[in-house]
Amino acid sequence: DVCSSDLAQCGAISRPHQLITSGGLGTMGFAAPAAMGAQVAQPKSPVWAIAGDGGFQMNMQELATMVDEHLPVKIAIMNNGYLGMVRQWQELFYQDNYVSVEISQPDFVKIAEAYGILAYRVTDRDQVDEAIRRANAHPGPVLIDVPKDVLINTMDWYWPSDDEVADSLPGYRPNTKGHSRMIKEAARLILASERPIIYAGGGILKARAAEALRELAELVDIHVVTTLMARGAFPDSHPLCLGMPGMHGNATAVTAMQKSDLLITLGARFDDRITGKVSTFAPEAKIIHVDID
Numbered sequence: 001d002v003c004s005s006d007l008a009q010c011g012a013i014s015r016p017h018q019l020i021t022s023g024g025l026g027t028m029g030f031a032a033p034a035a036m037g038a039q040v041a042q043p044k045s046p047v048w049a050i051a052g053d054g055g056f057q058m059n060m061q062e063l064a065t066m067v068d069e070h071l072p073v074k075i076a077i078m079n080n081g082y083l084g085m086v087r088q089w090q091e092l093f094y095q096d097n098y099v100s101v102e103i104s105q106p107d108f109v110k111i112a113e114a115y116g117i118l119a120y121r122v123t124d125r126d127q128v129d130e131a132i133r134r135a136n137a138h139p140g141p142v143l144i145d146v147p148k149d150v151l152i153n154t155m156d157w158y159w160p161s162d163d164e165v166a167d168s169l170p171g172y173r174p175n176t177k178g179h180s181r182m183i184k185e186a187a188r189l190i191l192a193s194e195r196p197i198i199y200a201g202g203g204i205l206k207a208r209a210a211e212a213l214r215e216l217a218e219l220v221d222i223h224v225v226t227t228l229m230a231r232g233a234f235p236d237s238h239p240l241c242l243g244m245p246g247m248h249g250n251a252t253a254v255t256a257m258q259k260s261d262l263l264i265t266l267g268a269r270f271d272d273r274i275t276g277k278v279s280t281f282a283p284e285a286k287i288i289h290v291d292i293d
Contacts, residue, residue, distance in 0.1 A: 029058025035073045036066060043231050044205050046074065046136055053079040053105050060108075063115045066141040068273070070202060070229045074135045077108055080148040112143035119143040130168065137165050139206055174292045186264075186288045193262035193286075196222045199245070202229025203267020203291055210234065213266065225253040227268055246274040257282050265289045 020038055022030040035049035056077050066073055112119035118138050120131045122145065135142035166173075190196060204213050204226075210233045217224050217240050224234045225245045234241050245253035257263065257274075263285045268274075275281040 028052075028055040031055060032059055032062045032073070032075065035075070036062065036069075036071050039071045039073050040069075040228070040231075043202070043229060047072075049073055049075045051075065051077055053077055053108070056108070057105065060111065063112060063117060063141070063143075067115050067117065070227070070271075071141060072139055072202075072229075073141050075112075075141070075143045077143065077145050079105070079108070079145055108143060108145045112141075117141045117143055119145070121145040121147070123147070130165075133165055134168065137162075139202065176292060186290075189262055189286060189288060190220055190222075190264065195260050196220075196262040196264060197242075197256050197260040197285075198222050198224040199227075199257065199263050199265045199268055200224055200230045200233055201227045201266065201268025201291075204230050204233040205267075207267060207292075209267070214238070222264065223256060225249075225257060227274070230268070247276070248273070257285075260285045263287045265291075267291055 020034050022034075029051075031049040031051035035047050038045075039047040056075070065071070109119040109121050118135075118140065119142065120127075120134070122128055122131050128146070131144050135144060198213070198217055200213055204210055213224070213234055216222075217234070217238075221240070223240050223242050224238075225242045226234050227246070228244060228248070231244070236243070242253045242256050243250045245257050258281070260282055261284050263282060265287060267290070269291070270278075270281075272278075
């Protein structure tokens with residue numbers, strides 16, 4: 001967003017296109033939609049939108065798009081209560097003659113939570129690393145509100161282990177081991193089916209299971225459809241790839257799911273963008289659903 005030129009100087013930029021800016025134009029509201037585009041283009045990569053509180057308010061309705069399109073963008077709001085760049089120029093060139101730079105603002109955490117987005121407010125510098133670690137571990141969008149008094153502090157960086165993150169999320173204890181009897185039943189259904197389809201979602205990428213997906217598809221010679229969040233998990237050039245199903249998908253993928261007698265659902269969910277009217281969705285299909293939670 002507007003603060004990107006400062007971030008470019010203090011961040012560790014190690015490869016091309018790692019930092020996307022508005023080219024020095026100071027474009028308020030650039031960060032969130034740019035991050036969404038980057039996430040669609042690079043679904044395997046973590047994407048952060050870093051914005052000021054003023055810039056974020058220019059298009060914070062895009063939180064709805066992130067939810068609807070399942071884009072796991074992480075947002076950090078540098079919350080200083082001002083239109084920061086305008087205030088800086090008034091300090092540098094106009095003898096601290098502040099005009100219209102203090103802004104009213106909503107509770108960003110409550111707004112994010114109203115969309116069903118995980119949100120944190122960091123109130124101490126020692127909470128920053130844990131908040132970032134939690135955000136990166138979460139499969140969906142996350143918003144972190146960072147107030148000014150935290151921003152101007154220095155801190156010692158510490159990256160928590162996976163066990164520490166799991167311990168910090170009370171009640172979240174997903175079962176990551178397959179049930180042997182249910183796996184055998186799934187194999188029986190696959191062998192007995194005539195028109196099976198593998199329905200792969202973003203969980204494939206989160207689990208780094210793209211190679212396993214390809215091995216499975218080739219082993220049993222089953223066509224694959226991929227959600228938007230699974231783009232890249234299975235090669236478009238592969239002869240078993242049918243593309244993306246659902247409202248924004250293609251006719252081949254949609255028809256294949258509708259006429260399937262078995263949906264092997266891996267790391268995906270049955271949201272309305274995929275199913276449409278539930279009562280008419282894949283009416284003859286049995287379902288194998290594999291997901292961590």
